[in-house]
Amino acid sequence: MLSRFAGSRQRGSRRGNARRGLAGLGLAVLGALALSFSSAQAALISVGSLTDFNAAIGAAPTSVDLFGTDIPGGLSITFESGVVSTLSGGLLTDAAQDNQVIGGQFVGEVDGDGANAPMTLTWTFPVPIIGFGLDVAELNRLDARIEGSSQSFDVGTVAGGRSGFFGLVDTMASFTQVHFFIDNNDFRNDQFTGDNLIFASAASAQVLPEPGTLALLGFGLVGLLVMSGAGSGVLRRRRL
Numbered sequence: 001m002l003s004r005f006a007g008s009r010q011r012g013s014r015r016g017n018a019r020r021g022l023a024g025l026g027l028a029v030l031g032a033l034a035l036s037f038s039s040a041q042a043a044l045i046s047v048g049s050l051t052d053f054n055a056a057i058g059a060a061p062t063s064v065d066l067f068g069t070d071i072p073g074g075l076s077i078t079f080e081s082g083v084v085s086t087l088s089g090g091l092l093t094d095a096a097q098d099n100q101v102i103g104g105q106f107v108g109e110v111d112g113d114g115a116n117a118p119m120t121l122t123w124t125f126p127v128p129i130i131g132f133g134l135d136v137a138e139l140n141r142l143d144a145r146i147e148g149s150s151q152s153f154d155v156g157t158v159a160g161g162r163s164g165f166f167g168l169v170d171t172m173a174s175f176t177q178v179h180f181f182i183d184n185n186d187f188r189n190d191q192f193t194g195d196n197l198i199f200a201s202a203a204s205a206q207v208l209p210e211p212g213t214l215a216l217l218g219f220g221l222v223g224l225l226v227m228s229g230a231g232s233g234v235l236r237r238r239r240l
Contacts, residue, residue, distance in 0.1 A: 043172030044151060046158045049165050053133045053198070056169040060130055060200040066104075067195055073100030073107075081197065082126030090114020104195065110142070111189035112182035121180040125199055128174035132199040133167025140190040146170065147177035155180075155192075167198075174202035 047053045065081035073096035076086040087099050090111050098109040098117055111117035125132070136142075139162045142155040146168055159166045168178065182190060 044170040046153045047167040048158050053167045057131050057200040062200050065197040067101045067106050071101035084124040086122045087118040089119030106194040109191040117189045123178050125176050128202040129199045130202045131169030134197040135195045136166050137163035137193045139192050142190045143183040144180050146175045152183050
């Protein structure tokens with residue numbers, strides 16, 4: 001009798017440990033789910049220094065364009081790094097001055113209503129990326145946003161004034177384009193310069209689990225926990 005009682009206690013202890021382990025795993029997955037949802041809400045960030053940019057992209061490989069070779073201006077030009085710079089909307093007759101590489105830097109210009117310059121300058125990267133940044137100067141009123149996003153960033157605010165570093169990073173979803181423009185129906189135009197362009201390829205970037213995948217895993221573990229508890233109760237009732 002004593003032996004059977006001791007064996008029952010051991011089996012009960014093992015079942016209890018298994019349930020506690022399953023419960024802990026379920027809570028961990030649900031915690032990761034909450035963190036994933038939180039990260040997804042704040043995936044796109046702006047960075048105002050090269051140090052912050054490198055910290056944000058992690059181990060993702062980078063490419064750099066120093067604008068060392070002059071490129072005659074036009075509606076569309078291609079940098080040495082393979083980035084294609086294209087003007088659209090508004091006044092396009094002065095494209096040669098509004099989109100060019102000269103004197104070791106990029107020179108671009110956009111206008112809020114398109115009366116005096118193009119309305120949008122778009123950079124298309126040669127590969128999907130998770131972030132880009134560059135040194136900007138001579139800013140007046142320039143905004144930027146990545147493709148597929150409605151969130152725009154004031155370049156001067158991020159850079160800390162009329163010159164500085166400006167970058168955007170999105171580790172949750174890669175992108176291939178960034179648009180420069182003047183937001184809020186501002187009728188002023190802005191000619192700016194850029195140098196030391198850096199962009200991080202998405203090829204080796206860490207991919208975070210999709211919230212939906214974590215949700216299924218978490219709910220499945222919770223279901224197993226419930227079923228385990230119910231099954232244990234049935235066994236206890238049968239023994240009684």
